[in-house]
Amino acid sequence: MFLTYLRRELTRRSKQTLFIAFGLAVAIGLVMVVNGAAGGIKTAQDKVLSNLYGIGTDVSITKTDTSFSGGPHQFDVGGKTGGTGTQAFSRSFLTVQPGTGTLTSAYVQKVSAVAGVSQVVSTLKLDSLNFSGQLPTFNQSTGSSTTGSTPIGGSTSLNQGGQQAQGTQSRTQQGTETGSQPAPTFGGGQGRGGFDGNGGSRFNINRMTVEGISTAAGANKIGPLSTVVVTSGRALKPADAGSDVAVLDSTYASGAALKLGSTLTISATKFTVVGIAKSTSTAATTSSNAYIPLDVAQTLSGKTGAVTNVYVSAKSADVIPSLKTAIKKLDSVATVNTSSDLASTVTGSLSTASSVVNNVGTWLSMAVLAGAFLIAILFTMSGVTRRTREFGTLKALGWKSSRVVRQVIGESLVTSILGGIFGIVLGYGGIALVNALSPSLSGSLQAATGFGGGDRGGFGGPPGIRQTTASVVNVALNASVSPNILVLAFAFALLGGLLAGVFGGFRAAKLSPAQALRSVA
Amino acid sequence: MSDIKLAYQLVGVSKVFHQKKKEIKALDLVNVEIAANDFVSIQGPTGGGKSTLLQMLGLLDNPTNGAIELDGEFLNELSEAQLGELRAKKIGFVFQNYNLIPTLSAIENVETALVPLGIDKQERHDLALKALEKVSLADRANHLPSELSGGQQQRVAIARALVKSPKIILADEPTGNLDESTRDEIVSVLEKLWKEEGITLIVVTHDSAVAKRAKKHLYIKDGQVSLKA
Numbered sequence: 236m237f238l239t240y241l242r243r244e245l246t247r248r249s250k251q252t253l254f255i256a257f258g259l260a261v262a263i264g265l266v267m268v269v270n271g272a273a274g275g276i277k278t279a280q281d282k283v284l285s286n287l288y289g290i291g292t293d294v295s296i297t298k299t300d301t302s303f304s305g306g307p308h309q310f311d312v313g314g315k316t317g318g319t320g321t322q323a324f325s326r327s328f329l330t331v332q333p334g335t336g337t338l339t340s341a342y343v344q345k346v347s348a349v350a351g352v353s354q355v356v357s358t359l360k361l362d363s364l365n366f367s368g369q370l371p372t373f374n375q376s377t378g379s380s381t382t383g384s385t386p387i388g389g390s391t392s393l394n395q396g397g398q399q400a401q402g403t404q405s406r407t408q409q410g411t412e413t414g415s416q417p418a419p420t421f422g423g424g425q426g427r428g429g430f431d432g433n434g435g436s437r438f439n440i441n442r443m444t445v446e447g448i449s450t451a452a453g454a455n456k457i458g459p460l461s462t463v464v465v466t467s468g469r470a471l472k473p474a475d476a477g478s479d480v481a482v483l484d485s486t487y488a489s490g491a492a493l494k495l496g497s498t499l500t501i502s503a504t505k506f507t508v509v510g511i512a513k514s515t516s517t518a519a520t521t522s523s524n525a526y527i528p529l530d531v532a533q534t535l536s537g538k539t540g541a542v543t544n545v546y547v548s549a550k551s552a553d554v555i556p557s558l559k560t561a562i563k564k565l566d567s568v569a570t571v572n573t574s575s576d577l578a579s580t581v582t583g584s585l586s587t588a589s590s591v592v593n594n595v596g597t598w599l600s601m602a603v604l605a606g607a608f609l610i611a612i613l614f615t616m617s618g619v620t621r622r623t624r625e626f627g628t629l630k631a632l633g634w635k636s637s638r639v640v641r642q643v644i645g646e647s648l649v650t651s652i653l654g655g656i657f658g659i660v661l662g663y664g665g666i667a668l669v670n671a672l673s674p675s676l677s678g679s680l681q682a683a684t685g686f687g688g689g690d691r692g693g694f695g696g697p698p699g700i701r702q703t704t705a706s707v708v709n710v711a712l713n714a715s716v717s718p719n720i721l722v723l724a725f726a727f728a729l730l731g732g733l734l735a736g737v738f739g740g741f742r743a744a745k746l747s748p749a750q751a752l753r754s755v756a
Numbered sequence: 757m758s759d760i761k762l763a764y765q766l767v768g769v770s771k772v773f774h775q776k777k778k779e780i781k782a783l784d785l786v787n788v789e790i791a792a793n794d795f796v797s798i799q800g801p802t803g804g805g806k807s808t809l810l811q812m813l814g815l816l817d818n819p820t821n822g823a824i825e826l827d828g829e830f831l832n833e834l835s836e837a838q839l840g841e842l843r844a845k846k847i848g849f850v851f852q853n854y855n856l857i858p859t860l861s862a863i864e865n866v867e868t869a870l871v872p873l874g875i876d877k878q879e880r881h882d883l884a885l886k887a888l889e890k891v892s893l894a895d896r897a898n899h900l901p902s903e904l905s906g907g908q909q910q911r912v913a914i915a916r917a918l919v920k921s922p923k924i925i926l927a928d929e930p931t932g933n934l935d936e937s938t939r940d941e942i943v944s945v946l947e948k949l950w951k952e953e954g955i956t957l958i959v960v961t962h963d964s965a966v967a968k969r970a971k972k973h974l975y976i977k978d979g980q981v982s983l984k985a
Contacts, residue, residue, distance in 0.1 A: 236864075236867060236871045236877075236880075239860075239864060240857075240859075240860065240864075243859040243860055243864070244859050247858075247900075248859065624855055625855075625857055625858075627855075628849075628851070628855040628857070629868060630840070631814065631816055631843065631849050632843070632844065632849070632868055632869050632871075632916075633841065633843045633844020633845070633869075633872035633873075634868075634871065634872055635837065635840060635872070638871070638872075747816075747817075748816045749811045749816040749817035752811075752816070752851070752855075
């Protein structure tokens with residue numbers, strides 16, 4: 236009789252059943268869409284982070300060089316005294332990016348030993364600067380060498396003519412790459428007289444980012460190389476340790492007209508290009524222009540045993556917070572970031588969407604859910620009131636209160652299951668709509684690269700230029716449904732039904748048959 | 757009276773309701789004996805206590821004072837659950853408004869009276885069909901109440917009351933909503949069942965035509981019951 240009665244009630248009072256179920260369905264659908272969108276945003280954030288920090292990296296460690304006091308790189312050009320015309324010169328630098336501190340191999344070993352660490356990969360990020368060109372020879376009998384300070388700012392070629400002051404070339408890259416691309420030569424005045432009125436000057440300043448990476452097997456599983464795929468040639472292998480070989484970013488390689496087998500000069504050392512790589516993301520380049528063996532990078536930069544970036548993967552997600560704490564204790568100055576820390580540094584429309592979904596979306600879905608619960612409870616209770624005579628009659632016939640309550644709860648639960656099913660269908664529909672619209676979100680990580688001010692001035696540029704490099708990644712929002720959300724949605728529906736059933740059933744249980752029949756009469 | 761088996765014995769039964777600090781005596785020291793297999797009518801003015809008395813007899817409400825004995829069993833010390841069991845086994849109800857479950861068919865409505873007795877589905881169905889046959893409604897077994905006339909609905913209600921073979925049927929204004937010919941038809945059905953099934957039939961009615969078919973007549977006014985000739 237329970238099932239017959241239940242079926243009859245739900246089908247013959249279909250309007251009420253559908254109204255309650257629909258109320259729950261809207262709420263559950265909304266919860267699913269909000270959760271799905273939140274999941275999509277999380278995935279988008281991970282994508283942004285992975286493009287910049289690598290897939291599978293749970294903790295990244297860097298260090299800021301607090302001792303960096305600024306001041307320009309300095310180079311001397313030995314000039315001929317008393318001569319006229321120009322002279323050729325070339326200088327190369329391979330240095331750690333200004334403001335970036337280094338971590339020792341001993342520190343990396345300690346990190347590896349922290350409980351919960353699965354893998355550690357470290358890299359040495361360097362700036363390669365190459366100056367070459369011609370300078371005028373001076374007529375002064377005393378002779379002097381030309382001294383310049385070089386504010387760094389992308390790959391620039393300058394023709395310096397006469398007394399024209401050349402401003403510092405500072406470029407903010409609103410692109411998807413870090414590092415720089417070869418830029419065309421510009422400027423003029425060649426032959427119009429140099430500093431002393433003799434021949435013109437021509438500088439080629441070539442800057443690129445070089446990253447020393449471990450050649451050990453499996454080192455590409457986390458860190459920057461996890462988002463890199465070799466498109467031609469090969470990746471670095473253990474046998475490359477100590478060798479002058481490089482893998483180039485495809486965008487950089489094509490810009491610099493370099494290909495497999497080409498020779499590339501870094502810090503006056505000729506490297507053979509053994510591989511061309513590109514980012515696994517279509518929206519970004521790789522994190523550096525060139526990848527060379529870590530030991531070679533350390534030797535050339537004079538930073539034996541030093542690294543700038545340490546990437547750590549945890550054995551499981553739940554140990555990440557404790558891992559961070561333990562690593563932080565090893566060196567209080569080091570910057571230890573988890574992926575969730577980094578997620579908070581993502582800016583742009585992705586950040587806005589995240590904020591909207593996590594704040595407005597969550598509150599909205601909670602409010603609608605609470606409303607749906609309330610509607611279900613009120614309708615069920617009003618249904619019991621409307622059926623006072625019915626329940627009073629059944630009690631007069633000898634039905635126990637528990638049987639009547641069971642009936643009310645059963646009806647309510649089945650309604651909520653229907654609501655759950657409708658809600659899941661609605662949720663899938665909403666998520667499909669979000670995915671069909673596929674809104675594009677841009678995310679960027681503000682990475683300020685500090686360059687200490689040059690108090691001696693450079694090419695006329697102001698001291699203390701600070702270059703901000705913002706890497707922007709565009710990702711399409713792709714909401715998804717996880718099994719957990721389905722379970723959660725259904726649990727919410729059942730909870731709504733149970734609450735409504737319990738409240739309604741409680742009212743039904745309290746009905747005395749005499750009162751029920753009397754009140755109806 | 758001592759040789760006659762009693763269906764009910766009420767001794768000093770009072771029922772007091774409180775409405776806005778006002779005390780209303782619905783029943784006032786009622787002493788009534790109703791013999792088993794009797795056909796009793798209860799009449800009286802509106803608000804006189806007819807329905808309250810019927811609820812006491814139907815074990816739907818407890819008296820404020822006094823004792824009620826049903827079929828030789830004192831009810832005062834029984835719990836709500838025990839009273840429910842007694843109702844399920846021994847008492848059939850027929851209401852003025854039929855009180856059928858609107859979403860259940862005629863036969864399913866009849867079956868609801870058998871649910872508390874723990875009878876299995878097939879037996880329930882067979883007994884319900886037989887009960888409908890007794891009131892000549894077997895052919896409408898699968899109709900919803902809304903698809904039946906008032907008289908037919910009341911016959912379904914009577915089938916529901918008699919399906920469990922109760923000792924007592926309490927009918928509260930069973931013809932109150934029916935026209936004259938249907939009224940006679942329903943009273944005839946009840947009278948026939950009283951005779952054939954050997955039940956105690958107690959009918960509360962305003963209708964003298966119905967009351968005069970009873971063998972014993974009680975009159976209740978201001979909570980006081982008297983025997984009417």
